[in-house]
Structure formats: C-alpha cells, structure tokens
Amino acid sequence: MNTDRKALWAVRESALPAVVRPCPDCSSSRHRPSGKIRVNASGKLLDVWLLLSCAGCDRTSKVPVHERVHVSSLEPARLVAYENNDPAVVRELAISQSLAAKNGYRLDWTGTWEVETRTPLYALDDPAPFSVLVSFEWPAPVRVERLLMRGLGLSRSGVRRMVEDGRIHLPLALDAKAHRDFELTVHDLGSVDAAKHSKLLGAPSDVRSVLSRVGLHDSSQHASRSAAGA
Template identity: 60%
Template sequence: MSESGVDRKALWVVRELGLPAIVKPCVSCRSTRHRPTDKFRVNASGKLLDVWMLISCEGCGRTSKIPIHERIHVQALAHERLLMFERNDPAMVRRLLVEEPFAFRLDWSGTWVLETDMPFYQFDGDAVPLEVLVRFELPVPVRVERLVMAGFGLSRAVVRGMVADGRVRLPVAVDAKVHEDFGFFVG
C-alpha cells in the first residue's frame, strides 16, 4: 500500500501548448488578442525608467506597447531585471505573463491540453480506488470539473453526480478554479 492507502495512481499533466494571449482591443482591426513580440523598450529620463512590452495584434499584426514599469527609479529596479529587458529575454516575457501578477487580462484558450497516462476509465460501481495527481506545466486557471471531465471523458452532469455521492473526492469545490498541482481520489 502507498502512503495514501490507495494502490492505483494516475498522473495527469496539463501540458503547455503556448503562452496566453494578452486581451487588448486593437486600434486597427476588431481583434482583441495580442501576442508578445519578445521585445521590450526601455526609456530613461534622468533617474526614472519606463519599460514597455511590445505586443502584436493576432488579427492584423499591428504592434503596440503596454507598460510594465512606469517612472520607476533606476535603483528600484533590480539590475538583473533591467538587463533582461534590455536583452529582450524571452524568459522575462514568460515571467511577466505567467509568474508575476499581470496588469492586463489574459486569454488562456488554446494554451494547454490535458494528457493522461491511462485510457478511458470505466466507472462500473466496484471500481478499485484510484488517486489522480494533476501536474501543471503552465499555471492556467481551469475549473477542476473541466479537468475531471476531460481526463475521464465524462459529461459535466456525471462528474457533478459522482462528486455529490462521494465517488470523486476533490480538494476544492467542483466548480472552483485551480492553477497548480493537486490530487484527488476516485472510488
């Protein structure tokens, strides 16, 4: 027996397909989705710095800029961080979009896919207890019921019924959003 007392374990992985889009209306077309260009612009005025991220409209390609730091004192910005902006480091783009609080709304559609290491699992009433570990490659906010539906190939109604009668035990409410690793039990 394992520590949790459940012999069967499955690992599901929220695989990253790409970074989220930045939601901002384009001034040239009707698109609201923008992509990072992996470029920054740093402007110094005395001891104050402005840092922008350059983004590109998905519809027409028009480039615009969004503020990352405005009128920040040069000593308030870590040197390593400033260098990353000046070098247009893609790691900084990723950090800004998915690791730090971001001032613009993000569109996560198309950024992930759920991979399971097991085929469709039949719920026949006497199923062996199962522990599912869900690991996130990308901190995409997703409703936990959507993961369970995708992982088992079940409808929302069936998943909610299984949570209601205790066959699926989740660490959070069935309609809550998760964005980091968690586990749940079936059986």
C-alpha cells in the same frame, strides 16, 4: 479516501494567456505578447514596455513595465534580460496578474494548458479505486470538469455521470476553476469503455511501448483488451 494507488497529473503550459483589452484599430480585444520588450533610456531614467500584437490586425501596443525608473534601481541582470527579450522574462510579464491589474486588462487563459497524465497503466481498466494528485506546473485557472475530461479521456456527460454516481470524489465543484494542487479519487473507472482511455497516451503504439516498458502487459493482451472494449 486512502488508496495506495496514486496517479499524477501535471497541468502544464501549452500557450501564453491572451491579453484582453480593446484594440484602437480593429474590433478585436485579444492580444498576444510579441516576444519583445522595449527599453528606452533618457539619461539615467528608463522606460520598459512589454510589446503586444493584436490578434485581429497585428497592431503593436505597449504595456508599461517600468516608467521613468532610475537605471540603478534595476538589477543589471534584469536589465540585460529586458534588452535581450529574454523569453523567460517575456513569459513572466505575460502571465503577471499584478501587471494586468496595474494596466487595467484581463488575462484569458483559455487554451493555455494541457494535462500530462502520468497515470500508471493499471488504472486504465482495473475497477479498484485510485487517487490522482493534480499538480499545477503552470498557473492557469483550470475548470475541473475540463481537466477530468482530458485527464480521463471522457466526454462531458461521462464525467458528470461519474461524479453523480459517486465514482469520482472531488474536493471542488465540477464548475470550479482550480489553480492549486488537489487530489481526487476515482472508483470503478474500469466500467467505462476501456478503449476510450487509450486516448490518454496518444497513439496505440505509444500505449504498447509504455505497457511493455513498465512490464505490465504485452502488446497482444492490450490489443485484445482494446478490441473487447471498443
């Protein structure tokens, strides 16, 4: 559906995914990148590992990134980044599906993302439909239902009810995991308790400051609306 009312939600990083593989020393299977990369030189040959810490016992383990590669085969800047534990490179390795596949472990993306709702405030209690462009700035696979719960500030049953009533139009199933940009349409969000949506923007003072910044409503109007919706 075409609507000129558009909101933008951005899926952003909140943590690195866990590396799931058995720990030889404890019963945990979850590991976090330690933030370090180890480089070992033997003559002109290099080994490079990403270092992990076990979430259960802190045991350090290694994921081979390069094995016995000739020093000239790595870009000098890349080598410097490895030697300096460059956080951007640690992050890149920690989310690499190809490194995971090559080394036989799985990435668990649970709890690694948040949604930033850059929702224009007219959407909060206006029954007119609006579309939401969900853009992925972080490659976490995100369950659509959870995204809607967070983005709209609704419970699981609230989201399900809106989808069943046809008030949310989705290009994906609620149970699907999205990892690419998509667009959805929301109809008549205004009939849902408006006070719940104040959660979208955090504390009420944030709402008021944003409201006054965009010049849509003054704080007294907002306060009365929240009270009416509560």
